[in-house]
Amino acid sequence: MxxxxxxxxxxxxxxxxxxxxxxxxxxxxxxxxxxxxxxxxxxxxxxxxxxxxxxxxxxxxxxxxxxxxxxxxxxxxxxxxxxxxxxxxxxxxxxxxxxxxxxxxxxxxxxxxxxxxxxxxxxxxxxxxxxxxxxxxxxxxxxxxxxxxxxxxxxxxxxxxxxxxxxxLNKIIFGKNLGLKIISLEDREIFKQFFMKKNITFSYAFEYLYAWKDIAYLLWKIIDKELLVFWKQKDDFFLLLSPGDALSLPVLSFIKNFLGKEIIIKNIGEEYLNFFKKNNWELKSEGQEYIYECEKIATLEGKDLKSRRWQSNYFYKHCLPRVRELKNEDIAECLELYVNWAEEKRRKNRPPYYFMLIEDNFFAQRRLLIDYVKLNLAGIVIEVEGKIVGYSFGYPLNEEEFCIFSEITNLKFKGITPYIFQEFCRKLKNYKFINAMDDAGLENLRRIKCAYAPLRIRRLYSAKYIQGEGFC
Ligand code: SF4
Known part of the structure; x- marks a missing residue:
């Protein structure tokens, strides 16, 4: 430069x-x-x-x-x-x-x-x-x-x-006098109230949205009692959270006004597809989220989890790990582990798209780890011989469901992945369900997530509409 x-x-x-x-x-x-x-x-x-x-x-x-x-x-x-x-x-x-x-x-x-x-x-x-x-x-x-x-x-x-x-600069970021706000820690309560009322049925919570604030502008506003959250980053510009079937006229005209000719809405649950189908939006499948029974992962019982149970026991017996709560002082060591984990993936020659995800995720993890205490997140670390070899953390979605945002391990330790998943679920025994988020469209990740016998899979869609092509 x-x-x-x-x-x-x-x-x-x-x-x-x-x-x-x-x-x-x-x-x-x-x-x-x-x-x-x-x-x-x-x-x-x-x-x-x-x-x-x-x-x-x-x-x-x-x-x-x-x-x-x-x-x-x-x-x-x-x-x-x-x-x-x-x-x-x-x-x-x-x-x-x-x-x-x-x-x-x-x-x-x-x-x-x-x-x-x-x-x-x-x-x-x-x-x-x-x-x-x-x-x-x-x-x-x-x-x-x-x-x-x-x-x-x-x-x-x-x-x-x-x-x-x-x-x-403000015109570029915020548009023209639309009253949008950048997401900040102070918004947490407003978002929480909204998500609770709305009974959002996927992994998006305030914590998830806030995580990306270092690499994108997360702009929000409440219109007609609906929370609209926009993602603005380089050429990527869309409504990140679908207001479900509540696309009232004021909501729609606000979205049109801000997004311009091409309107993209992401994270639309299956239950809300009718509106978009009826109005000829172009729909695209955007992956799926995996939901597990917490108790089942905590015990790894059953024929379908036999090999995971065996791997977890193998790690426990051979490595004598110590499990403890993730703390603020662990940030540097956790991020170092993330970088080493990414290095390991590099040796396996993954495609460029994979490393773009690794980069994006690094920023999100870093942000959540830095604000870990302020966000009241919950997590564990696994230590072997006093060194962190795995960490996992997340946030509750509601009283029944907990979302695991991150799980990173040193893959040189055989069986560490099922072990950390099992241990974290043991700590989360007050929750009925565990949301392990989506597979980012990666076949390998899909296979791993399926190997833990999910209770449910939630499919999510995006909808696109080009203004001036015959809709509303
Ligand atoms: S913060 Fe670092 S790079 Fe910046 S002026 Fe100081 S020493 Fe130089």
Whole structure:
């Protein structure tokens, strides 16, 4: 990528004397420098990103240094950035930051008041500098680049002071005055109430939707008492959650208004297909979800599960595992396991589509693990000789059904997959059903999921309609 050189508000000699930047209090700090997807290739020789990171920007992994976590490019002995002239866009932008306003209905260009130098600058000067900066960002097609990197836009924070509401960027993300909001942790209760009332019959819950927030814009609004959640990412733009058969006129006209000519609605359950069939929408099968009886997996009893039971016992007898609750401190080790698991798949020569899924899932898992406590997720880890060799976590869908969002294991251990599934179901004995989500259209995954004798399979569909082709 052609390096963008942004004008700097703070002179370099002042920055070098400061002891705030480039050091962080948390390992997975949201303040960690964000590398745009366009910048990832610049770091390929450093081998700091897993091999599958290609399509999205990501925060740098920080290094532990005494009580702090530091940027891997921070040279502690000389107290400076070791790649200063080539430092990422995010670092060049600082102390300016991009963040959502308090209502998550717009993006703001503002400043981070933690930068001590800002106390010496007059607001008017700052504002003029910000306007100049915005002009440059808009001129250099950086606007499109920022849009393609949703992870660079931060949540509002008490230390952030807004300067300019960025109209041009907001129009691209939010459309024109439609009152849509970006999903945030604060929306959890509203979504929960809605899902409960609506009795949604598949794995989508707030947690699932929130998981993708670093790689896509998840926009929502309630129209005519229906919760509409849109997915906006590069060229992918659709209604993620079908309002079922409740496509009232206000709902329909809102969807048309936002999505434009091509309307795509995903995750339509079989029970809602009639409306779409009647109105000539183009329907497509989008996979299926697997639901198991919790008690049955917890015991692995029965002839149909005999070989899984045998494998699980084999792992237990030969590896003497320890099972414990997944905790916040496990994030780094779990993500490392995920990367090793992906490496193992690479050795097996899977098709490119498979690695796109691995990449997308990495971001979703990372997000849920970072916000694990805030989201009140439940999970376990399996340890062998003090090292995590498997983890699994998820969230309840309702009082009866629990959704397992993730199950990752070190496949060198024979029998570990049925063992972790069984152990997690033992812990989830208060639930009647376990939803193991879909098979992403992968034949291998379909076979594995079927091998545990699902109680039910729920099929999901998408519907497409091109406006102006004779419907409503
Ligand atoms: S890349 Fe350089 S400027 Fe950016 S956080 Fe790391 S050390 Fe600091």
């Amino acid at each position: 052609k390096k963008i050189a942004l004008p700097q508000l703070i002179p370099q000699n002042i920055c070098l004397k400061c002891d705030i930047c480039c050091r962080f209090s948390e390992e997975f700090s949201h303040w960690a420098p964000y590398i745009l997807k366009e910048e990832i290739a610049d770091f390929s020789s450093e081998k700091i990103f897993p091999f599958f990171i290609k399509s999205y920007g990501i925060n740098l992994n920080l290094k532990k240094e005494k009580d702090l976590f530091i940027c891997p490019f921070f040279d502690l002995s000389h107290h400076r950035c070791s790649l200063y002239p080539l430092r990422p866009f995010d670092c060049q932008l600082y102390p300016f930051v991009l963040f959502y306003n308090q209502t998550y209905t717009g993006v703001v260009l503002g400043i981070d008041l933690q930068c001590p130098y800002l106390r010496e600058i007059e607001r008017e000067y700052l504002l003029n500098f910000a306007l100049k900066l915005k002009e440059i960002l808009e001129e250099t097609s950086t606007l499109e680049m920022i849009y393609q990197n949703p992870g660079i836009i931060m949540s509002p924070h008490p230390n952030f002071q807004p300067l300019i509401l960025w109209d041009k």
